[in-house]
Amino acid sequence: MISVNTRSGLNQFAKAVTQTAGGQRVVTSFPSLKRDWSERDEMLPALVPAFANNLKLHKFSLSSSKKVFNLNAHLFNNKSQSIGGIGVSHQYRLAHTDITIPDFSSYRRTSNKNVNQNSDESSDDRRAFTYLITAGAGVGGAVAAKGAVHNIVNMLAPARDCLALSKVEVNIGNIPEGKNVTVKWRGKPVFIRRRTAKEIATERAVNIGELRDPETDEKRSPTGEWLIVIGICTHLGCVPIPHKGDFGGYYCPCHGSHYDASGRIRKGPAPLNLEVPDFEMNGDVVVIG
Template structure:
């Protein structure tokens, strides 16, 4: 196809033809240029996307004010927040359960958390020592003289005021943790300045026949464990 025919088909002006002859390679004119009869629509002819099926009913109108649907949107956000909060709490609970189980005492330790003791073989004025939770427990069968003496003590004379009735369930039996409240030494039963009392050899604390601190550095009375009498001959500690 010659250049003249190309210019006619493409409707080029004469000066454009002259420029083409000077600058375009000769091979350019070997191609068969034909005018296209295709009709290319403008971008305005492309239909707009419609997302109506994805809209929630309160939001179907794109021209509506956001304040008209704020309650609906907040309700959905609150629902998701509630579900997320429940999931978070459940996860925290699962972790806390694992930590609690890890820190809880072993089964063999729990098995020794309570113990039963026969008190039939403890004579008056004597003390039996049993082990409970790794601590010594003093079970003292008190004489009537010791009971009367401790009940007559004036509370104003005590560093840690407690009546004798507050420290015993049965007058003839005193059950206490055999550990000095000063630095944790084990006192000696039936020793010290008070009949039927206890004496700590470590730093010289004296306790009376009710386990109350009377002299020395011990700040408080000896501890009373949790216990009960199953019958007249059996004591349950724990």
């Protein structure tokens, strides 16, 4: 690149244009320069005829009135101009052809390298890849979370020997009719009662609409003969007394709650019936838990 930048001044301007043009002829039309050359042209033949004749062959011609010298016809293929004037900056630049334009093709997707193709045409493929990566990350995260939760649950769960004690087997074949047996299960008292036919008929004839906590006797005692309930009062956690109270079932001496022979609350402050635990009947053996 050739770049010339000068401030106003006739000598500097002429020198800059001459160097830029590679020694080509420079045409100017400044009046003072024309006048000086005209005076010298008139005086020199009288003083030194031979020198004047020789000078006419080599000096710059000032006969033209052009203000702009066009270098296009001499040096360059594109339009190039050098313009000068009093109090005007002079600058001449050529385009750089040795600078490499940055190429980011290695960072672009293959589907987007064609400048004549609309990027919307390949957007579905790009989005499908993004969705696939997102789905894979989601599945991987779910599997990792499942493993973490499983490990935490196993760590917090009770030991196997404790789980073995969570179930209690009781032989009920030797319990006489109308009697109640108390066993311990998970640190709680459990009442096992073998009811008489009269008690069964009485409890199943009760109108559940009159109960505070409505529940049928068939649901609480599927066999009818055996009633199994947790012996903890639903009021404040006291242990009721079997075969006591106004209804012949259970009575809590702490605050006077009365339960019938099906363990349902009939009188007193207790809000709910006695809880029935999970159990299985295997002949004369009942498994609680």
